[in-house]
Structure formats: C-alpha cells, structure tokens
Amino acid sequence: MWPDLIKKAKEGGLDAIETYVFWNAHEPLRRQYDFTGNLDLVRFIKTIQDQGLYSVLRIGPYVCAEWNYGGFPVWLHNQPGIEIRTANTVYMNEMQNFTTLIVDMMKQEKLFASQGGPIILAQIENEYGNVISSYGDAGKAYMNWCANMAQSLDIGVPWIMCQQSDAPEPMINTCNGWYCDQFTPNNPNSPKMWTENWTGWFKSWGGKDPFRTAEDLAFSVARFFQLGGSFQNYYMYHGGTNFGRTAGGPYITTSYDYDAPLNEYGSLNQPKYGHLKQLHDVLHSIEKTLTYGNISNTDFGNSVSATIYAVNDTSSCLFGNANTTTDATITYQGVEYNVPAWSVSILPDCKNEVYNTAKTSVMVKKSNEAEDEPSALKWTWRPENIIDETVVLGKGQVSASQLIDQKITNDVSDYLWYMTSVNLDKDDPILTDDMSIRVNGTGHIMHAYINGEYIGSQWAEYGIFNYVFEKKVKLNPGKNQITLLSATIGLQNYGPRFDLIDTGLPGPVEIIGKKDDDEIIIKDLSQHKWSYKVGLKGLDNELIYSDKKFASEWQSENLPINKMMTWYKTTFKAPLGEEPVVVDMQGLGKGLAWVNGNSLGRYWPSYIAEDGCSTEPCDYRGSYDNSKCVKNCGQPTQRWYHVPRSFMTEDDNELVLFQEFGGNPSLVNFQTVRPGTVCGNAYENKNMELSCEGRTISAINFASFGDVQGICGSFKKGSCEATNDALSIIQNACVGKESCSVAATEGVFGSTKCEEGTSKRLVVEAVC
Numbered sequence: 197m198w199p200d201l202i203k204k205a206k207e208g209g210l211d212a213i214e215t216y217v218f219w220n221a222h223e224p225l226r227r228q229y230d231f232t233g234n235l236d237l238v239r240f241i242k243t244i245q246d247q248g249l250y251s252v253l254r255i256g257p258y259v260c261a262e263w264n265y266g267g268f269p270v271w272l273h274n275q276p277g278i279e280i281r282t283a284n285t286v287y288m289n290e291m292q293n294f295t296t297l298i299v300d301m302m303k304q305e306k307l308f309a310s311q312g313g314p315i316i317l318a319q320i321e322n323e324y325g326n327v328i329s330s331y332g333d334a335g336k337a338y339m340n341w342c343a344n345m346a347q348s349l350d351i352g353v354p355w356i357m358c359q360q361s362d363a364p365e366p367m368i369n370t371c372n373g374w375y376c377d378q379f380t381p382n383n384p385n386s387p388k389m390w391t392e393n394w395t396g397w398f399k400s401w402g403g404k405d406p407f408r409t410a411e412d413l414a415f416s417v418a419r420f421f422q423l424g425g426s427f428q429n430y431y432m433y434h435g436g437t438n439f440g441r442t443a444g445g446p447y448i449t450t451s452y453d454y455d456a457p458l459n460e461y462g463s464l465n466q467p468k469y470g471h472l473k474q475l476h477d478v479l480h481s482i483e484k485t486l487t488y489g490n491i492s493n494t495d496f497g498n499s500v501s502a503t504i505y506a507v508n509d510t511s512s513c514l515f516g517n518a519n520t521t522t523d524a525t526i527t528y529q530g531v532e533y534n535v536p537a538w539s540v541s542i543l544p545d546c547k548n549e550v551y552n553t554a555k556t557s558v559m560v561k562k563s564n565e566a567e568d569e570p571s572a573l574k575w576t577w578r579p580e581n582i583i584d585e586t587v588v589l590g591k592g593q594v595s596a597s598q599l600i601d602q603k604i605t606n607d608v609s610d611y612l613w614y615m616t617s618v619n620l621d622k623d624d625p626i627l628t629d630d631m632s633i634r635v636n637g638t639g640h641i642m643h644a645y646i647n648g649e650y651i652g653s654q655w656a657e658y659g660i661f662n663y664v665f666e667k668k669v670k671l672n673p674g675k676n677q678i679t680l681l682s683a684t685i686g687l688q689n690y691g692p693r694f695d696l697i698d699t700g701l702p703g704p705v706e707i708i709g710k711k712d713d714d715e716i717i718i719k720d721l722s723q724h725k726w727s728y729k730v731g732l733k734g735l736d737n738e739l740i741y742s743d744k745k746f747a748s749e750w751q752s753e754n755l756p757i758n759k760m761m762t763w764y765k766t767t768f769k770a771p772l773g774e775e776p777v778v779v780d781m782q783g784l785g786k787g788l789a790w791v792n793g794n795s796l797g798r799y800w801p802s803y804i805a806e807d808g809c810s811t812e813p814c815d816y817r818g819s820y821d822n823s824k825c826v827k828n829c830g831q832p833t834q835r836w837y838h839v840p841r842s843f844m845t846e847d848d849n850e851l852v853l854f855q856e857f858g859g860n861p862s863l864v865n866f867q868t869v870r871p872g873t874v875c876g877n878a879y880e881n882k883n884m885e886l887s888c889e890g891r892t893i894s895a896i897n898f899a900s901f902g903d904v905q906g907i908c909g910s911f912k913k914g915s916c917e918a919t920n921d922a923l924s925i926i927q928n929a930c931v932g933k934e935s936c937s938v939a940a941t942e943g944v945f946g947s948t949k950c951e952e953g954t955s956k957r958l959v960v961e962a963v964c
C-alpha cells in the first residue's frame with residue numbers, strides 16, 4: 197500500500213512523511229534483526245523520496261504510538277540489571293546500539309538530507325519530558341545522554357526531542373497535542389515545530405470511537421501558522437491497522453483508524469482530507485510571505501486578531517477568531533470580513549478570503565458502507581489441543597515456586613498457562629461445602645479450570661486493568677489440578693515506568709473454605725510450585741499455514757458453536773475489484789485471525805462499546821479532547837477487520853480463526869468498503885465537488901442552494917431557497933459521472949430571498 201498512500205498524501209498537499217521506527221519489530225530477538233518485507237525501512241524512505249517528499253525519522257526508539265510495549269522489545273526488560281528509560285548502562289548500551297544501527301543504515305543509503313536524501317529531521321526519545329520527573333536526577337542525566345549520543349552520530353540534519361522543554365541545544369524541542377499555537381521552543385532561535393497534531397484519537401476495546409471535526413483540525417493548523425509555526429505534522433495522517441500483536445495497550449483495538457485524513461483502509465476520509473488539502477494549497481500559495489515575511493499583528497479584542505506577513509509589497513493575512521461562540525466582523529483596510537467563531541480565514545493577498553477553516557466545501561463520505569460478498573462460507577474446525585496437557589495434566593515447560601510476570605516469556609504469545617496442583621488430606625479443614633478460588637490478575641483476560649473442568653473467565657473492564665476473579669469450586673481430597681490461562685491484549689505503551697507494570701497473574705491465588713460457623717480458612721497458593729506453558733498448540737503446529745503438517749486434520753462435521761478454545765478454517769475468493777476488503781466478524785467472541793498465514797490481529801466484536809454518545813452533531817467550536825466527539829456507543833467496539841488485498845491471491849484464500857471465548861462463525865463474511873452516500877457542501881462563490889472515488893454517481897437525493905439545515909444524511913431546505921430547481925441542475929451535472937464540480941452561485945441557482953449576512957451554501961446528497 198505504500199506508494200498509493202504516499203501518493204494520496206502528496207496529492208493531499210503534504211511535503212513530508214513522518215514515521216516512527218519500531219525497535220521490537222526490527223530486533224525481535226536480541227541482535228537478530230528484521231528489515232524484510234513491510235519492515236524494510238530503507239525501501240519505505242526511498243518510496244517517499246521517489247515521490248518527491250521529505251521524511252522525518254522518529255527513531256525513538258521508545259515510541260509510545262499505541263504500539264505493543266511502546267516499541268520496546270520485551271527481551272530488553274529481561275536483560276539482567278536493566279532499568280529502562282533512565283541512566284542505566286545496560287539500557288543505554290542497547291538503546292545506543294539500535295539507534296546507531298538505524299542511523300548507519302540511513303547513512304549508508306545516503307538518506308539524510310545532508311547526503312542528498314529525503315530525511316530532514318530525526319528524533320531521539322519520545323515525550324520524555326512528560327515523565328522525566330518520576331526518574332529524578334537519573335532522568336535528567338539520561339535525557340542529556342540521549343541528546344549527546346544522538347549528536348555524536350553526526351547525521352548532518354537537526355535532531356528533535358518532542359515534549360522536552362529542557363532539551364539541551366542544539367536539540368530542538370517540539371510540541372505534541374491537539375493545539376500547539378501557544379507553544380514556544382526553549383531556544384528562542386529554534387523554529388516552532390509541531391510533531392504530532394492529533395487528527396482524532398485511537399480506540400480501545402469497550403471504549404467509544406473518538407472523532408475530530410475537519411473544521412477544528414483545520415483551525416488548529418491555520419492558527420498555528422498564524423501564530424508563527426513553521427512545521428506541523430499530522431498524527432496520524434494514515435493510522436492503518438495494528439496487525440499481528442502490534443497493538444499496544446492494554447486494550448488498544450486492531451483498527452488504528454484514528455479518524456485520520458486517510459482512513460484505516462487508505463481511502464480518503466472526507467471532508468477532512470479535502471478540507472485540509474485546500475488549506476495546504478492555500479498555505480503553499482503564500483509560502484514566500486509565510487517564510488520570509490515580516491510579521492505584524494492587530495488585536496481586535498475578544499480573541500480576534502489579524503496577522504500580516506509581508507515581503508516587500510506583497511502581503512498575506514490570517515484573520516483568527518478563537519472565540520468559542522461569537523462570530524466576528526472585522527474591518528481591515530476599509531473592508532469588512534466575517535470570521536466565524538473558532539476559525540481562521542486566509543487572505544493570500546490580504547483582500548480576498550480564499551479559505552476559512554470553518555467552511556468545509558468538499559464531499560463527505562458516510563462511513564462503513566460495505567458491500568456484501570454473497571457466498572456463505574463453509575467452515576471446518578478443530579479443538580485447541582493444548583487443553584489436554586494443561587487443563588487435565590498440568591504439564592508445562594518450566595516451573596517455579598512463585599507466580600511469574602508474563603513478560604518473562606519475552607512476549608512471544610498472548611497466552612501463558614499457569615498450572616499448579618493442591619493435595620488435600622481428606623480431613624483438611626479447608627474442605628467444606630462452601631469453597632472458592634480467588635485470583636488477583638492484571639492479565640488482561642483469565643480463564644480458569646479446576647480438575648479438567650472450565651469454571652469461568654474474567655476480563656479487565658475497559659480502563660481498569662486489575663481484577664479479582666472469585667468463583668465457587670468443589671475440591672476433592674487428594675490431588676486437585678488448577679490451571680489458569682492468562683491472555684494479554686497489548687502491553688502498556690505509555691506512562692512513567694510503564695515497562696514495569698504487572699502483566700499476567702501477579703496473585704495472590706488463594707483457595708478459600710468457609711465453615712458453617714463462618715470461620716474462613718484460606719490457603720495461599722502463590723508460592724506453590726507452578727508450571728508454565730506459553731502459547732497455543734495450534735500455533736506451534738502451524739495451523740495457520742495451509743501447507744504444513746497438520747493442515748489436513750480439520751473436521752467438517754458437527755461444527756461447534758459457542759465453544760471456547762476452538763479453531764475454525766474456511767476458504768474464500770477475494771472480492772472482485774480494487775476496493776478495500778474487510779471481514780465482518782459479527783457473531784464471534786474474542787480471538788485471533790489469519791488470512792493465508794498473515795495475521796489480521798486480535799478480534800473481539802462481542803465487546804460492546806460503552807454508552808454515552810450524544811445524538812447532536814459535535815460542535816467543532818471550542819477546545820477538542822478525545823472525549824468531546826464520540827460515536828459507536830452500544831455497538832461492537834470493532835466489527836470489521838481490514839484484509840489488505842496484498843494478503844490475498846486470486847485463487848482460493850484461507851481464513852483461520854482462533855476463537856478463545858466461543859462464538860458463531862456462520863455470520864462471518866467478506867465485504868468491500870466503498871462510499872455509499874456522498875455529500876457535497878459549498879459556501880457561496882465556491883465550487884462544490886462531488887466524487888464517488890472511481891464509481892459513478894447514480895442518483896441525487898437532495899440538492900438545495902440557500903440556508904440549508906442539517907447534516908449529511910438528513911439535510912433540510914432552509915427558508916430562503918434559490919428559485920431555480922437545484923435538484924435537476926445537479927442531476928444534469930453529476931449523474932453518470934465519477935465526479936462533478938458545480939459553482940455555488942446565484943448565477944447558477946437563481947436568486948434567494950435570504951437576509952443580508954446569511955451564509956448561503958449549496959448542499960447535495962448523492963448516491964454512488
């Protein structure tokens with residue numbers, strides 16, 4: 197997908213592509229590196245260069261990024277004597293080793309701008325300033341060491357440290373956030389740079405789906421440039437999918453759509469993409485004045501101001517209104533301009549308003565319109581065979597007289613089996629009619645089995661990752677087998693000393709016997725001899741690949757429904773066409789999915805997102821945060837899972853599911869995603885653009901020019917509609933075409949009876 201994504205980014209008006217470097221992806225085992233396939237960093241940077249863009253390389257190598265363990269390989273945690281992200285030689289040696297490797301690799305390929313390559317900036321660490329205080333003096337020493345180490349690598353382009361207000365020169369500290377117009381770098385000679393403008397926010401299992409309006413995002417950008425900003429990066433411009441086990445956590449979903457301008461599938465997220473493209477075009481058109489101009493400001497009070505950038509006799513103006521509710525009318529050089537609340541107008545010549553951040557005039561795509569692939573899938577299945585060994589026999593690979601942290605396994609799997617046995621004398625006082633087991637877990641999921649029987653599961657609630665599992669049990673005199681399966685859903689990726697957060701079952705694990713007289717007897721099993729086994733048999737046996745030894749041992753009879761720990765397999769043909777493909781996982785619980793051996797990531801459609809969405813459209817005015825605009829309440833947190841076309845062949849493809857909780861695969865089906873309804877919206881004297889992205893516009897549901905009310909999907913005519921028949925004008929101009937452009941003027945649509953000062957617009961809803 198790289199060339200296509202980069203091409204769309206360039207067409208969207210970007211000049212540079214910023215990327216992190218993921219240490220745990222490139223060095224999965226100590227000193228064993230992987231730069232093949234999608235991990236080919238050099239090829240990625242060269243692909244950027246080939247399209248004439250610059251690149252910003254955020255090496256980190258701690259990156260956060262909602263990525264498993266913030267990008268640290270978990271073996272790092274298991275190095276003797278290590279303390280991560282502080283002045284500790286074991287850690288610093290490893291960090292330096294990896295950073296140097298990346299820098300040398302870039303140098304060798306002549307990829308730094310100083311060598312004629314595209315990389316104009318490089319980053320060391322990531323937002324260390326947010327957590328430095330919890331590391332005391334050692335934190336400060338580490339931060340200075342990072343700066344010196346980076347400088348010593350001599351890359352010929354500047355190094356940046358984001359959110360590091362005490363970054364030593366010549367490091368440049370940069371800002372991350374939803375707004376950075378108020379940011380000032382610590383060195384007055386440094387440019388004001390914004391490494392992460394959050395275009396939306398990520399999604400967590402059980403959480404609502406945050407989105408950020410195009411108007412507010414555009415406002416944050418224009419405001420930043422009005423107030424002297426020189427570099428602004430979207431985080432994310434394209435977030436994509438957390439395939440495999442890359443999602444961080446805990447509980448970050450497989451989709452990392454982020455409401456970014458290019459959506460999870462790489463399609464244009466409208467109106468955001470188009471509205472920003474127009475902004476970028478305007479900013480490019482005034483590049484000279486913005487970069488060389490003398491700056492003067494006029495403050496009109498009430499958060500309204502004008503900034504003029506002037507070079508010789510050319511000047512460009514940005515009029516800003518940071519008021520959250522009141523529109524402003526300002527007079528500049530004798531002319532009146534209306535600046536809506538929470539917006540910036542750009543006048544490249546200080547006379548004509550070419551762009552206003554609050555006036556979107558491009559098409560909107562209603563999301564999640566998917567087209568069904570009709571054929572029903574035929575399934576085969578097999579049980580997860582590990583159960584016999586672990587649940588019945590309690591056989592592990594290693595043992596210890598303590599409960600271990602799951603990170604000790606180097607995070608090679610989500611799954612770790614904890615097994616112990618308890619011998620009870622027939623007159624042990626704990627043997628009562630009222631017995632239970634109690635487990636303290638941080639897991640994030642646990643399934644418990646006693647004497648070969650499943651007794652229950654527990655999973656952390658969204659946002660609360662510690663739990664206590666307590667369940668009535670019946671234990672027998674003699675040997676009792678206790679097996680607990682712990683499953684992680686992405687290791688913590690952010691926070692002070694996040695690397696040390698407990699993972700798995702830290703305990704205690706207790707059995708409790710209550711007597712008739714309310715006397716309680718507790719046996720703490722935490723120091724018992726526990727045996728451990730990592731992972732799933734089905735993965736050891738390579739069930740996900742069709743050409744391996746056990747590939748034939750699948751059954752087609754008696755397909756189980758709602759059965760835990762079950763593998764399912766089916767074959768399917770790739771949906772025709774070029775549109776992105778998703779698999780609808782409705783009906784399933786939690787598990788892992790693969791197409792032709794490529795992991796689609798974790799799925800969990802049965803996890804319903806919490807309530808609390810508003811039915812009102814989200815007001816773009818006023819400060820945004822990730823709880824302000826949300827959707828998808830009460831729906832599966834993630835129902836559709838991206839299957840990149842590169843994972844599929846033209847012949848039969850194989851989908852393999854591991855179903856951990858139990859579910860019904862009969863509703864699973866493949867779909868393509870395409871725009872269904874598109875809406876066009878243009879303010880007076882602008883052009884309204886409609887496009888079905890490669891399909892033809894088949895019908896027009898609504899068209900009106902005037903004071904139209906409502907939003908895409910529910911537009912209503914206003915009280916002063918233009919006299920000509922807007923519907924037939926738009927039908928003639930657009931139906932049967934892939935895209936069309938119509939001028940929103942009274943010349944085209946006839947006169948309106950709107951009052952002076954009404955902002956008139958042309959609004960269209962079309963079917964693709």
Ligand code: GAL
Pocket residue numbers: 259260261262322323372392397398
């Ligand atoms: C920042 C961090 C990014 C990402 C972002 C939230 O703090 O630098 O890597 O995690 O938050 O999406």
